[in-house]
Amino acid sequence: TSVVGSLLCSRKWTASNTCDFLKIFIVIVCSCLMTLIDTSVMYHQVRGQGIIKLYIFYNMLEVADKLFSSFGQDIFDALFWSSTHSSSNFVWMFVHLFIAIIYTWLHTILVLLQATTLNVAFNSHTQALLAIMMSNNFVELKGSVFKKFAKANLFQMSCSDVRERFHIFTLLTVVVVRNMMAVNWKFEHFVEMLPDLALVIVAEIIVDWLKHAFITKFNEIPAEVYQDFTITIAFDVVRSRDEKAFSDYSDQVSRRMGFAPIPLTIMLIRVVTQTFDFTITSVQLVFCELLVIV
Numbered sequence: 001t002s003v004v005g006s007l008l009c010s011r012k013w014t015a016s017n018t019c020d021f022l023k024i025f026i027v028i029v030c031s032c033l034m035t036l037i038d039t040s041v042m043y044h045q046v047r048g049q050g051i052i053k054l055y056i057f058y059n060m061l062e063v064a065d066k067l068f069s070s071f072g073q074d075i076f077d078a079l080f081w082s083s084t085h086s087s088s089n090f091v092w093m094f095v096h097l098f099i100a101i102i103y104t105w106l107h108t109i110l111v112l113l114q115a116t117t118l119n120v121a122f123n124s125h126t127q128a129l130l131a132i133m134m135s136n137n138f139v140e141l142k143g144s145v146f147k148k149f150a151k152a153n154l155f156q157m158s159c160s161d162v163r164e165r166f167h168i169f170t171l172l173t174v175v176v177v178r179n180m181m182a183v184n185w186k187f188e189h190f191v192e193m194l195p196d197l198a199l200v201i202v203a204e205i206i207v208d209w210l211k212h213a214f215i216t217k218f219n220e221i222p223a224e225v226y227q228d229f230t231i232t233i234a235f236d237v238v239r240s241r242d243e244k245a246f247s248d249y250s251d252q253v254s255r256r257m258g259f260a261p262i263p264l265t266i267m268l269i270r271v272v273t274q275t276f277d278f279t280i281t282s283v284q285l286v287f288c289e290l291l292v293i294v
Contacts, residue, residue: 015080015084018080018083018084019080019083019084019251022079022080022083022097022100023262025097026097026100026101026104026262027262027265027266027269029101030101030104030105030108030262030263030266031266031269031270031273033101033105034105034108034109034112034266034267034269034270035270037109037112037270039112039116039270039274042112042113042116043116043119043120046113046116046117046120047120047123051124054117054120054121057117058114058117058118058121059136061110061113061114061117062114064110065107065110065111065114065167066258068103068106068107068110068260068263069107069258069259069260070258071103072103072104072107072260072262072263073254073255073258073260075096075099075100075103076100078096078099079093079096079097079099079100082096083096083097104262104263104266107260107263108263108266108267108270110263111171111263111264111267112267112270114171115171115174115175115178115267115271118171118172118175119174119175119178119179122175122179122193122196123179134199134200134203137203137204137207138207140207140211141207141210141211144157144211144215145210145211145214145215145218146218147215148219149215149219149221150219151221151225151228154212154215154216154219154221154225155225155229155232157212157215158212158226158229159229159256159257159258160257160258161208161211161212162257163257163258163259164204165204165205165208166259167259167264168200168201168204169201170264170268172197172200172201174267174268174271176190176193176197177271177272177275178271179193181274181275232256233253233256236252236253236256237252237253239252
């Protein structure tokens with residue numbers, strides 16, 4: 001029996017249920033802590049910086065995000081182990097839980113800073129910052145295609161590219177929501193943003209495609225190796241369905257790809273709650289106008 005399971009005294013409480021309970025608890029606590037962060041102040045602080053400084057800052061955030069994701073996996077592993085093994089005591093579980101909450105909160109702030117910096121790049125008049133950020137893709141292409149890669153390294157790079165593409169898509173979603181909220185959800189503004197959004201996504205896809213094409217060509221790796229990568233990820237999903245597994249398929253795949261979904265989820269909750277508050281205010285204004293008309 002696990003520590004949390006013994007606390008809740010639930011019937012047929014499994015280790016997987018304990019992990020899910022801890023995840024939900026961390027999401028709720030960190031979502032409450034994120035209300036202490038004023039996103040408007042953060043936006044204006046970032047916007048007041050120079051272009052080159054923001055470019056360096058964005059690159060530092062990317063590196064820090066990858067390091068935090070790797071470090072966070074170890075933190076959650078320690079938390080899940082101490083909460084699902086009977087040999088562990090309550091003290092270590094609460095210590096690991098406290099560390100996990102602090103880590104998740106800091107990582108969420110980091111991801112929010114990434115979204116804010118990208119939002120500043122989209123709203124800059126010259127959009128020079130956006131062009132500089134997109135040039136990072138070609139720098140990555142230059143630094144990868146002439147290196148020697150084995151299949152294991154290519155698999156790791158493929159997982160990293162999938163994770164990075166999803167991460168960028170999520171950040172762009174936040175940028176769209178924040179900008180649409182600022183203009184009272186005018187569709188014309190979304191049409192104006194659409195070319196820049198498409199440019200960022202298409203550039204990311206093309207650079208990844210060229211990178212993998214040249215790597216497989218120079219290292220004489222057959223294209224069928226990507227089918228093996230798919231089978232490996234599918235095996236992670238199947239293995240997580242074992243009765244003795246204490247995590248679900250999302251944990252296994254996230255670990256394989258170096259993806260930390262919880263901070264990203266909390267950041268989205270923060271953005272959505274702000275949007276919901278804005279929507280409620282708009283409904284109240286419309287209701288007051290109707291009362292005046294009547």
